[in-house]
Amino acid sequence: MATIKDIANKLGIAVSTVSKGLNGASDISDEMRQLVLDTAVEMGYASKKMKASGSRKVCIFIENMDYENIEQFGYEIIVGFKLAAARRHWDVNVVPTNLNMQTAEKFDSYMLKNGYSGAFLLGFTLHDDWVQQLNKTSVPTVLLDNYIERNNHIGYVGTDNYEGIDLAVSHLYSLGHKKIAFLNGSKNSMVSEQRQQSFITSMEKHGLEVNEDLIEYGYYVPDCAKDYVPGFVKHGATAIMCASDLIATGVITELHKLGLKVPEDVSVIGFDDLPIASQLTPSLTTIRQDRTDLGKSAFLLLDGLVHNVTISKLLLRAKFIQRESTGPCKN
Amino acid sequence: MATIKDIANKLGIAVSTVSKGLNGASDISDEMRQLVLDTAVEMGYASKKMKASGSRKVCIFIENMDYENIEQFGYEIIVGFKLAAARRHWDVNVVPTNLNMQTAEKFDSYMLKNGYSGAFLLGFTLHDDWVQQLNKTSVPTVLLDNYIERNNHIGYVGTDNYEGIDLAVSHLYSLGHKKIAFLNGSKNSMVSEQRQQSFITSMEKHGLEVNEDLIEYGYYVPDCAKDYVPGFVKHGATAIMCASDLIATGVITELHKLGLKVPEDVSVIGFDDLPIASQLTPSLTTIRQDRTDLGKSAFLLLDGLVHNVTISKLLLRAKFIQRESTGPCKN
The missing domain is CATH 3.40.50.2300 (Response regulator)
Structure with missing residues (x-):
């Protein structure tokens, strides 16, 4: 696995500059920071933060899905994920995303820069830049309702x-x-x-x-x-x-x-x-x-991927709820 | 949920006799013990042992599959399951089964009698008596490579x-x-x-x-x-x-x-x-x-089912291993 020194050698810059780039210091240029991050990703560098097993930090990215209140689809998924994560003392950030953000920065670079050990993507489609980049990522990532072939670092969670x-x-x-x-x-x-x-x-x-x-x-x-x-x-x-x-x-x-x-x-x-x-x-x-269970299961899956248990799909049971909008056919 | 007293009332026998039946005491007849167990299952009785969240006891049932040494398919699956169970302080018994055993006693009665909170079934087929009984069981159960429709207590683990x-x-x-x-x-x-x-x-x-x-x-x-x-x-x-x-x-x-x-x-x-x-x-x-991961994942799934997270399917990635038995086509 590449070290900070390897990255410095490849770019012909000082180790301290690489370190600044990786840590988002403001006294180097945006271009240099991006170059350092992209090179680090390309060389398979993983920061101590990403590998730390004590207190991990993971991120829920969400788009095209409402989640601010309990009436909305994403709300309980996020609650379930956070509940399960808290039990293992993992920190969870929720980051709303959009196409601009995905165009501005590559997924792997974003994860490396912010020291995230893994991600849970909600509401993304196969057309999203970041989803397309998932073919090659080595960052443990769980997708709700989407499946990526042949990448052992990606899992799919959903309902049957x-x-x-x-x-x-x-x-x-x-x-x-x-x-x-x-x-x-x-x-x-x-x-x-x-x-x-x-x-x-x-x-x-x-x-x-x-x-x-x-x-x-x-x-x-x-x-x-x-x-x-x-x-x-x-x-x-x-x-x-x-x-x-x-x-x-x-x-x-x-x-x-x-x-x-x-x-x-x-x-x-x-x-x-x-x-x-x-x-x-x-x-x-x-x-x-069951959205709370979808969130909990997404965490289980991500926890597995972080520990190299290469789960590909995790599906929950769908449950039939009878109420008043269905009745006998009269025709 | 039914109590010991409910069972005694239904059968018109003493509470102490029910208690003996459930605990496998030897001073009542086999027939009475079986009647008590079957009635308890029918009435949805779950013993304190089965519900205990402290130190749970679960069972791996295995048939039609070799598992005694590392060369054999079942060996690492069991190791993986036990490793994951040990981390949560669950006890695991491995019980080889056969058709006679399945004919002699119903799955639910066996589980109740032995105080198991859940089961992992290896090598069973859809024709097995116990697998057919799984349509109706409420005992959390995980099947390797078999799927039961519409029962929220059963999960399927396998490779994609x-x-x-x-x-x-x-x-x-x-x-x-x-x-x-x-x-x-x-x-x-x-x-x-x-x-x-x-x-x-x-x-x-x-x-x-x-x-x-x-x-x-x-x-x-x-x-x-x-x-x-x-x-x-x-x-x-x-x-x-x-x-x-x-x-x-x-x-x-x-x-x-x-x-x-x-x-x-x-x-x-x-x-x-x-x-x-x-x-x-x-x-x-x-x-x-990856058989160790199959075992670990089976435990994850069973743990989910025991906690009412109704996982239906959990699939692991299949991995391509290139060696010497394949080469270019010459025709």
Whole structure:
């Protein structure tokens, strides 16, 4: 493993300058600091802070996901992670990120500069610069709902989407529904693709016809419902499975606008079990993702990676929560 | 949750008799003891021992798998599990099982009688009585290489078979091999089915023809090679991917019998990276399952289940180990 001296030799500068660069001292230029960091990363340098087993410091990076209050998806994930980390006396920083920040600095350099031993990335997509850099990183990193092939330093944590969607389809099937529509979240998301495939597999498993007019990709926001609900109704859907509770709130609003009652005319199921699910009228039948446990499991996984236990995937059970938005099919 | 008194009331017997039944006392009949245990399980009784958070006792049940010395597949898995358990001061018993034992007593009754808080099952198949009973158990249980749907108390630990097989196919592809045969392990095993599907998917991903004459299920023993290797050779295979190192040893022996050299005439890849892989002539290129980490991860998972973190699947990375049994394709 490279030492500070190796980096100094390679760049032909003083050891003290390298040390300043690594520690973010202000009396060297930004360019020199960046050059030192990038060279250190390239040479596989890891600081004492990163390797320290006593009190480690790790970082949760978050984007495209709300997390400030308990109503929001990210909140309990972060709580769960912090709870598990506290038990091992690890420090956790939460850092909101954006594309600019990712363009400005490479992931590995950012981690090295700040002495982080590992990271948990929430809400990132495969298009993010930092996610693309994860193919080659040696910094232990856990991704929520995204998977990186062939890098032993990266793990994926999430909920078992197949079982979740299958629980929902089974429930609707048991209520007599045959024409079940699926309003998915955004395309180009691994989770959406898994849910799409799971829906088709589960419909076939139950001997139900997979009708392309009843399957659509939308977005993970309520507003997308207005573009698809009228079409689903026109094609005879008696139940609508939604890829998130937020989408389901939009679907219920649209059904009401069309003069249809939930669940008397159309049953609706969500996914996530956010606090809003129990507050809606009618309250929402949904598939629960246990977010506190997702956070705890992300920590377990990161702890494993830091100790060279190369966990690739850790999936939690999805849980079926029956409420009032689903009922027997009358058609 | 049921108490000893509830059980006594239900059976119309004295509390002291229930207590004797639960503690395995010898001054009541076998039938009465069994009745007490089965009733306790049915009523959801959990003993103080099972719930104790101080010093828990868990059990590794093992069958159809050798584990007595380091050459064998189960050895390091058990070591890894025990290492992780010791760090949390949990006691671990290793209990070899067989079909008779499973017929004689139900899984839940066995666990209750012995005060185990959880179990790790190695080498079981979906046909085992105890595995079939796992659909309904509430005893935290981890299975190696088997998955139980819809029970939040059960977890599955294993190696990412898709990535493992894909690493092997990629390697052979990069050496110019196109006619790649696959000698799988036993049918009716979840792992064999995953590897079969992974092989087909990976071949297609690499633009290679999937030839049914070159794909066979065998058994996880060297001896099965003699039934399939001549056919593979006849159909022009230049490389043989094996579902285990033991199968690969049989394949190499058969190739030698046919007057073919490894890797000059036919390349061979194993799976597992048992100690024997590096001792063979030629030494065996293989896909490594890190067995110590499988054991450690099984404990992590069980610890999660005991604390109601409902982990469903935990998969480890498969690792490509290049040795001498693979070489460039000359055809």
